[in-house]
Amino acid sequence: MMRPCHQFVLRVFCLLLASWSVAGQEPANAAKIALRAARMIDGKSDTPTNKPVILIDGEKISAVGAGLAIPAGAKVIDLGNVTLLPGLIDVHTHVLFEIDGTNVSLQDVSMLKVVATQSTAERALLGAKLGREDLEAGITTVRDVGNSGVNGDVALRDAINNGWLPGPRIVAATRALAAPGGQFGHLIPEAQKIIEQEYVIVNGPESARQAVRQALYDGANCIKVIVNGSPANVTLEEMKAIVDEAHIAGVKVAAHAIGDKATRIAAEAGVDSIEHAYVITDDTLKMMAQKHIFLVPTDGTEQEYLNMTFGHRQPTPEERAEQEQWIKPYVAGNRDRLQRARRFGVPIAAGSDMYLTMPDEDRGQASLDMFDAYSAEGMTPLEIIHAATSNGAELLGWQGKIGTLEAGKYADIIAVPGDPLQDATTLKHARFVMKGGVVIKNETGNETKNKK
Ligand SMILES: [Zn+2]
Incomplete structure (x- = not known):
């Protein structure tokens, strides 16, 4: 067991390190990302958005909607025929x-x-x-x-x-x-x-x-x-x-x-x-x-x-x-x-x-696999999506940070094949995962392009 004084010193050091790296790593023109896909369920609305664009600036979402203009210089990730959801x-x-x-x-x-x-x-x-x-x-x-x-x-x-x-x-x-x-x-x-x-x-x-x-x-x-x-x-x-x-x-x-x-x-x-x-x-x-x-x-x-x-x-x-x-x-x-x-x-x-x-x-x-159980027990796909996104965020007291796809929230985003409103078990097959604006995986086979 780490002695409390060591732990304290370590945590103060980590805090300093974290603030230094955040301040030190933010270039003047932080790369902006534009995510595109066929559909989006934002965790807030009961209906999906077709052809959504999510603009990401650093670790947060800056804008979400259909047909948004993509700023010049943004990195465009077009994920194709998938549904975007909150992480x-x-x-x-x-x-x-x-x-x-x-x-x-x-x-x-x-x-x-x-x-x-x-x-x-x-x-x-x-x-x-x-x-x-x-x-x-x-x-x-x-x-x-x-x-x-x-x-x-x-x-x-x-x-x-x-x-x-x-x-x-x-x-x-x-x-x-x-x-x-x-x-x-x-x-x-x-x-x-x-x-x-x-x-x-x-x-x-x-x-x-x-x-x-x-x-x-x-x-x-x-x-x-x-x-x-x-x-x-x-x-x-x-x-x-x-x-x-x-x-x-x-x-x-x-x-x-x-x-x-x-x-x-x-x-x-x-x-x-x-x-x-x-x-x-x-x-x-x-x-x-x-x-x-x-x-x-x-x-x-x-x-x-x-x-x-x-x-x-x-x-x-x-x-x-x-x-x-x-x-x-x-x-x-x-x-x-x-x-x-x-x-x-x-x-x-x-x-x-x-x-x-x-x-x-x-x-x-x-x-x-919990989604298999919730489906078998009669929860609707939308209820399951909310249970695993916005409701979870609210329970953690983090509803201002995560749980929905909205401007100001962390860019924690997944993409799944098919339509999760028809079948919630598609949530088990994320093909794309982003956390805090960083791509963790992209198995959609779609390439990133830079917007001229
Ligand atoms: Zn337990």
């Missing part, structure tokens, strides 16, 4: 954490093994790889909600912001707050240290406030709470103290909550989002709608859960039937709660909760 936002992921996704029965043990054997430095380097995979898939912003060692997510976020390596914008939670035991259940007392590498333990409202202050000191720009942990739960009084302390600092609170009791505690305390909520009552959903608390449905499809259980192996009919006994009702239950949430007007933001190695997919691809 995708995954509000629930674990960029510094990966365990074997091909044997669901071993996952509890795998988690312990990672925590006990991987240093924060190793996890940050893993995060560099997984973050790049997210970015290349079109996920230009993530909220990393824990399991990132001791503040590894802050280090990765700052490294990306400093231009040391490519990756998405990161909102970092540092260690999640939890009741004694975190999410590990009962371990021998000697294992306490392992739990504390992964969670900051909360014991009473005053300790809950201190845990938030610690997270802020550690560099968090959001707070994650495990409301129902294992074995113990965070209480309503503790939760209220956490929300109060975080909101005083202008930081949002994400609550992992499943079941009637935990979701109600989170909603009553006024958190900003409830994660998972696989089991939740109508009353709590209505309270979420009324308080504008986001639901982050970290759902998968039946096929995904089968893949997580068997990996590449073809199960026997008996094995498959045995797994389907729990998978089918689980998926049906998730669908039911998502339908109820939509009916009551609960705002929804897209979150993959990806931390598994999935067969034949990198992290970015595996994360975007």
